[in-house]
Amino acid sequence: MNNIWIITRKELRSYFTSPIAYVVITVYLVLVGFFFYSMIWWFNSQSLQMAQNQYYYQQLNINQMVFSPLFHNISIILLLMLPLVTMRLFSEEKKIGTEELLYTSPLSIHEIILGKFFASLLVLLTMLGLTAVLSVLTFVYGNPEVAPVLCGYLGLFLLGAAFIAIGIFFSSLTENQIVSAILTFGALLLFWIINWASYSAGGLWKDVLNYVSFLQHFDNMTQGILDTTDVVYYASFAFFGLFLTHSMIQSRRWR
Amino acid sequence: MIAVEHLTKKYGDLVAVRDLSFKVERGKIWGLLGPNAAGKTTTMRILTGFLPATDGRASIGNFDVFEQPNEAKKILGYLPEVLPLYPDMTVTEYLNFVAAIKKIPGAAKIDAVARAVKVAALEPVKGRLIRNISRGFKQRVGIAQALVHDPQVLILDEPTIGLDPAQIIEIRSLITSLKGERTIILSTHILAEVTQTCDGVVIINEGRLMASGSLEELTASFRKKDGVVVKVRKDAQVAADEIKNIGGVEKVDREDGDLKVEWRQGLDLRDDIARLIVEKQFGLLEMRPLAMNIEDLYLKIVSGGDAS
Secondary structure: OOHHHHHHHHHHHHHHHOOOHHHHHHHHHHHHHHHHHHHHHHHHHHHHHHHHHHHHHHHHHHHHHHHHHHHHHHHHHHHHHHHHHHHHHHHHHHHHOOHHHHOOOOHHHHHHHHHHHHHHHHHHHHHHHHHHHHHHHHHHHHOHHHHHHHHHHHHHHHHHHHHHHHHHHHHHHOOOOOHHHHHHHHHHHHHHHHHHHHHHHHHHHHHHHHOOOOHHHHHHHHOOOOOHHHHHHHHHHHHHHHHHHHHHHHHHHHH | OEEEEEEEEOOOOOEEEEEEEEEOOOOOEEEEEOOOHHHHHHHHHHHOOOOOOOEEEEEEEEEEOOHHHEEEEEEEHEEOOOOOOOOOOOHHHHHHHHHHHHOOHHHHHHHHHHHHHHOOOOOOOOEEHHHOHHHHHHHHHHHHHHHHOOOOOEEEOOOOOOOOOHHHHHHHHHHHHHEEEEEEEEEEEOOHHHHHHHOEEEEEEOEEEEEEEEEHHHHHHOOOOOEEEEEEEEHHHHHHHHHHHHOOOOEEEEOOEEEEEEEOOOOEEEEEEEHHHHHOOOOEEEEOOOOOHHHHHHHHHHHHOOOO
């Protein structure tokens, strides 16, 4: 555990001494802030219009009209941003030659991988944590339900963890950070929308494609539905990504 | 302390190291010598556990590097050819990180880093970012990194590459000063490095062991004929012809004033040659044994020719 923490600390240091973390977080916050503002503005105008009609006014739901779309937007921003967070993790070590130091030290490969994974998770948590301010504002000025909001954040966290694991895998493939980011982005986008193919597929394929799609599982969570299937899905996706990374690093050295 | 037995490493069809065996005793500095692409770096990477071997065994201390990699890695310091430095860290931060991953316990870490800084003479730059220090200091940080956990075995891949002559001398004396308790292997393609710092040498070419042993052993075993190099003041050609007539002399080569005289093995004709030169008044300036130096040895081995 101590070894993992040593690597995590080193990666965090590196994130926050280079501009990457600040740029990613700032751009993310600007975008999320903009989406939040638009959503709240729309919700307000809807509220004013519907205030005439008691029935419709009752139907207005800040969870569904602000939070659910906001979570969706954040997930898209994460899809764009997290490959930039993970791209350097292994690529850079390879490029500057520090992998020789890591692999000739008494550390196991899984400790190195987990250390890097946790560092990226902490960056993700920082990003999500900073946007929690916006949610708190809605609680001050409105009365949304707490559970669906927490569930949405949990969804974002799990989704982000899976993204990061995939990103780490692609980072272990190449010493070029740009290549690593592009491959990650491509793979994430493909898994995001892969259920589109299920419309034309039938039988078992339809179920499989629906199951592996990121989007399908995320929808539930933004609605406030916490299903263990979804949690297991993201956890296994993350595990699979890290497992592939481990195999890749091992096989590179055996070749 | 370091043992390599029948080591073979293949990259696909390319054989980088084939059937390499050698041993280095505790407290010695050995050079791994060979032209570029001879398999030096591959051999070192296998010894450090960075690469697995295709076949054969390697051990550091009592630990097999394949079976007990973590134990072997704990007593091993490694300076790779490409310095494994994080440019965004300061020298002290970097050494602290290395000390941590080498599993030095918390309390001993500060001392270990301070000692490495002192040995590698990094005091003036210890608070600076690695990206901003000079090449010579970076090399020193690389060596400090290999030393920080006080390893019994040091493996240094091309420790003086890319340095200016003054820095090369500094690094060499640093390496020599590390001798004693430690066993060191350094790789190089510079011959002078071996003669100046090493006790013994392993010469490899195209992944094959060409020769290994202490420097004296090697030069002795490659010298098949006895002889001297004589320098005379005048009439070198005449002197050469006269020396040729001495009984037992097999060959006299003239290079300007230098006469390379070789005689049948087992004889000692130094007195006869000296007497002749003095009597005929050619003017004896110099006479030295025709010893084969490491450079001849290396060129002979690498070119695959027989030593003659």
